[in-house]
Amino acid sequence: MKLIQLSKNKILYLLIILVIILIPQNNFSDDSLNVNNISKNLRCLICQGQSVYDSNSDFALSMKIFIQEKIEAGLTENEIYDLLIKKYGQWISYDPGYSKTTFLLWFIPLLFFLFGGAIIYFKIYNSKKNFKK
Amino acid sequence: MCLQYLIKQKKIIFSLILLVILLISFFIFNKALKNENVYFPKLNDNKDYYIEDFSLPELFTNEKLSIKQLLEKKDFSIVNIWASWCVPCEKENSFLISLSNFDNLQIIGVNYKDRNKNAKSFLNKFGNPFNYNLVDANGTTSIILGAYGVPETFLINKNKKILLKIIGPINNNHLNEINSIIKK
Amino acid sequence: MISQIGFISLFLGLSFSLLIFLFSLLDVNNNLVRIDKKILKLIFFQFCSVIFAFSFLIFAFLVSDFSNETVYNNSHSTKPLFYKITGVWGNHEGSLLLWLLVLTSFVLFFAIKSKNEPKNFRLHTILFHQIITIGFFIFVLKTSSPFNLIFPVPSEGLGLNPILQDPALGIHPPILYVGYVGTSIVFASALSAMINGYVNNEWAKNLKFWTFLSWIFLTGGILLGSIWAYYELGWGGFWFWDPVENISLMPWLSLTALLHCVVTLEKRNILKNWTIILSLITFMLSITGTFLVRSGILNSVHTFANDPTRGIYILIFLFVLIFISFIIFFLFENKNPEIKKEIFLLSKETSVLINNWFIIYFLTVILVGTIYPIFLDVISSEKISVGPPFYNKLILPFLLPFFLFMSIGPSMQWIKTNFKFKIKYIVYLFLTLAASLITVIFLNEKNILLYILFLALFYLAFKSLENFVIKKSNLAQSFSHLGFAMLMISILVNSFSSTEVIKNLNVGESFNLNNEKIFFKNVTTVKKNNYDSIQGLFEITNNKNETIKLKPEIRIYNQPVIATSEAAIKTTFLKDRFITINLIKDENIFNVRYQNKPFMIWIWISTLIIIFGGVFAIFDKTKKNYI
Structure with a gap:
């Protein structure tokens, strides 16, 4: 009886070790800067229920080109959001941000x-x- | 006995707090119902009132012009975003023409996502109030300006400061406002 | 003529409601054992008058009676028959009439089904339910009557918004409303049970039925809405954290919390107050949702026509209901004393508590996220948008512990769990490890948190699978939990490995995605009765030279003139291929959006499995209590 108990424990230890060994290395495949990802987080001002990504309005299409230009100019994702918030107000961003009011x-x-x-x-x-x- | 009293008091206080919160939210919702819920970016939303520089080709001459140099030519400039396919722009054109004979004011058009041919025939048909007409073929310049549709109008002074921003077509009230600013 | 009869019929319905209310009030305190037959008859008449009014509205739509304002605004004589009928509830007035119909049929159903319940409990439930019904009758008659007349009579109607002309959306509102309105019985029953000191395991048995019924329909309604959004809105997503979607998710979450709680009350006779609170909250959330959607206070794709008077009416109604429940809870709480019982850490009771803890947290996130912008706008006139980034940040980190708890919770036993080590656990662990590892490698996202998420989900799936395949025990629970685990796995896989290309294309051009070549072959135009269609033909060829044809469309409807883009979807068990085309102004090229969406069909299937679990629960007759 005791022997079985012991072997069960051993198996348990073995399993724990296995889990640890098998834990994959932590490297999220880095999301390259992408118009789609950015435009999903921006609100379309023409059709106010949709995101820029979802919308096919003139404003949204121009906005996508604008974002592409800014990415090519070397701006980071957050810099692009900040730029647009400065122009259009916090409302354009789906992320309300951390501030005194939020x-x-x-x-x-x-x-x-x-x-x-x-x-x-x-x-x-x-x-x-x-x-x- | 004492404990029961305490529990009862706790219950009352808790209920009162909840009641107050509920009442407040009632009035907030009530007020929210009367608010406009379509969003327009306000001028005081953007902290910099100043226009960024950009260069675009002119509609007729095809020469590349920088907005900064254009703005420095007169005391005041109106920058109007328009397109031949935009119906309210047709009506707005007459207002712009009435503004085109001030000495210290120039009108700069930004032709938004339009075809050259259509834009020119629009101006032939309704008249051309613009001193210059910049061609914004893909609409990105309008985003630099902080605009999001047509028509949209900015009143800007020599120092590139935005004094007035009009979303949608100009009406008589706007006209008076513009007059009072440039006559000062 | 039709409209006048409809209006009178509705008015009769309201009079019946008032009579039922009055008679129930009189009947409560007499000494008779049975409910006065009069009341039951009146409930039946009330139902009849609403169904009568509803049939008249359908009839008005069918014969295109444009003297009726609602028909004029939402129908057109050339519209297909099916959409003439679904057009009845595709608008504010008609949908409220449908709401009333469901409300009155539910109270009738309750009156029939509760025959064996105590008399006063039945009467009070009917009483409270009539308060709600009267409120809605007045709302419909006063602010949104579907029977308004127009004069002179227009010769043609304005037509139904084309994106609503869709089979899934035709049946989505009725199903969703049954879910929403079902909670009104839960609400009335909770108030009634409080007054009668009937909050115990007997009541829980009764409440369980209504909870599960609403939950099944609400889940089904949300599912249909998501499917519709997926293929109709044209960007291939199924959940957007849009305020209106959130509003349907909130009562769903609280119902989910409630049904776990009800089962605990039924088996153990504990958590009395909490069950009451959840029952009340659930219906409040339904009404809050109605208020937010119908008043036009929100900025959403789905909002109905704005009319502030409607908003104010529902707002007052909502707060009246809140105050009624508040006062009753305050006065009668002592009538249902909590029985002191020991709750062990390792027990099903604790698991249910933890489940409720997380669900209420998710609920708060969504509630606060939805109404905070409204509050902020009023208080500081600052406008903000709360969207996916907010919900992702506050919800995703909590999913990990939630799934971990959820994977162990169902294995717990009532009262106290005695863990015995068994060889089969090792088998499970191996299976789970292998499955998670394969998934993580397949996704190429070697992230430890994701790995643990999958571990928990797969463990839950295998464990639930064992329960109903081998043990055949607790079918409802194992089915729903299996469905839930599958749903989460599918959503995770889907969101991590979807790929997409957005391109402007000319006919004859092609592009590549995931070793497949997408070729834009041609464009044809087709004329249909109520729309013109521009149809693109795309050929998708893989490495082995197998070709799939997809035909996305742009439809230009004539009444009203609106262009919509119809996605073409090729569904397989492994992935969906999704393509939409859009016109670009003044140009001859098309904006093409092509997506590969893995496991899409599994999202729908697993939701169906979840629903089946609920159906099992309704028919599950409990044998054992642990009181």
Whole structure:
């Protein structure tokens, strides 16, 4: 009996080692700067429910050419967003960004998460304590 | 007894907070209903009121002109983005013509995603208020200007500062506003 | 004539509602054992009057009666028969009538199905449900009657927006509405159970049915909407984090949380308050969604015509409902005391709690993301857009622990889990490791987090597969969880290995993608009854010289004149080939968008599996409790 127990443990160790060995190296194939990726995160001002990527309006088509030109000029993704936000306002970017006016937007959901975790923790902890008495 | 009282008080306070939040959100939604929800970029949205330099070919002469040099020629310039396929532009043209006889004002057209032939026949038909007409064939220059459609109009002074930005066709109110600025 | 009868019929419906409300109120406190027959009859009449009004609207659409404003605005005499009918709910007024129809049929269904429930519980549920129904009746009659007349009578209608002329979108609203409106019974039943001190495992059995019913239809509605967006909107995505999509996802999330919770209440008689809160929230979210969509407050592709008075009406209605539930919760909370029971760390109860914890978090992210821009605009008149980058940043990192918990959770037992080490776990681990490794290598994304995500998902899939293939136990749960794991795997694979080319092409030109040659062969024009079509022919040839033909279209509808682009899709089990063409102004070339979308069909299939799980749950008669 003990022997089987031991071998089971061994198999478990073996598995853990296997998982570690098999863990792939961390190299995300770097997303090359791409008009499609950038235009997905920009809002089309003509057809206001769509992104520049989705839209076929004149504005969106010109915007795609504009982004391509900026990529060729050597701007980074964030520089392109900043440039456009400067011209058209924060509204054009689907990423609301971190600022004084948006910190609550990011913070409220995270607060809820912490709050929920705390409730569950105390629920389990308290029920245990009650029954130990 | 004491504990129960405490729990009850906690419940009341919690409910009151929730109630207040709900009431506030009611009024916010109520106000939001009355707001316009179509977005227009406002002039004070962009921190730099100044125009970036760019060069484009002229419609008739095909000569490459730099906007910076053009702007320095007169005290005030109107930059108007237009196209022959844009219906409101036809009406707007008459307003621009009425602005074309001020001494200290020049009108620079930016012909947006148009064909040369169509643009020229448009000007023949409705009249040509423009001192210069720059050809923006792929629409990227309009993006440099911070515009997103046709027609769109900017009033710019000698120092390349944008004084006024009009989205959509010019109307009489805009005309008065332009007049009051350039007559100062 | 048709319109007047329809209007009167609706008005009768409202009168029946008021009578039902009154009679139920009188019937609550008498000593009879059974519900007054009058009430049941009135419920039936109420249903009849709405279905009568609805049939009249359909009839008006069928005969193209343009003296009716709704018909005039949304129909056209040359429109195909099928779209004349679906046009009934393809607009604000008609869809609200459909909403009313579902509402009244649900209360009828409830009255029939709840025969064995306590009398006062039934009566209170009907009572609260009538409050909702009356609210909607007044809303329809006062602000959005589908039976308004126009004079003089126009000779032709304006036609239905062509992107709505689609079979999937024809049945999408009714199914979605059944999902939304089903939650009204959940809501009314929760309030009623609170008042009657009936929040226990008996009630949970009843509630479970309605929860699962709404959930099944809501899932189906969302699925249809996604499929439609995929092939109709022309850019090959199926989820855009558009506000209107978010609005359907919010009640779905809270329903999902609720159905886990209801099962816990049923088996263990715990989590009473939480079940109530979730039941109330779910319906609130449905109404909030209606408010946000119908008032035109949002900036979205889907918004209906803007009319502030409608917005204000629903807003007031929503807050009245919130306050009613608030007061009832406050007053009657003590009537349903939580039974103190020990909750063990390793138990199904804890798993359900953790599940709810994450789902509520996702719900908050979406809720805050959807309404924060509205609030900010009012408070500081600053306009921001909240889109995919926000949701990705706040949701993606939490998926990893969520999937990990989800992979172990279902293996837990009620009350307390005793883990026994078994050889088969090793087999599972090997299978999972192999599957994840193959996927990660196939995707060429050698990232450890992605690897662990796949580990958790594959483990969940295998475990669920074992449950219903070998053990044949808990079919509903294993089916839905298997579907969910498959869905997530498909979405991950799809989003990591989709490829696309966007090009301006002339006829006769070609390009390459993934060792396949795409050749633009020709363009033909076809004239149809209600649109003209420009059809491109593309030939896709692979290494082995096998050719697939795809025919994307541009349709120019005549009533109203709108050009739409119809995608051509070749679906295989491994991937979809997706192509759309668009006209470029003043030019003779076409803008061509060609995409390879792996595992697309599996996204739909796995969602269907999830739905089947829900169907099993409805028919699953529980044998065992752990109270």
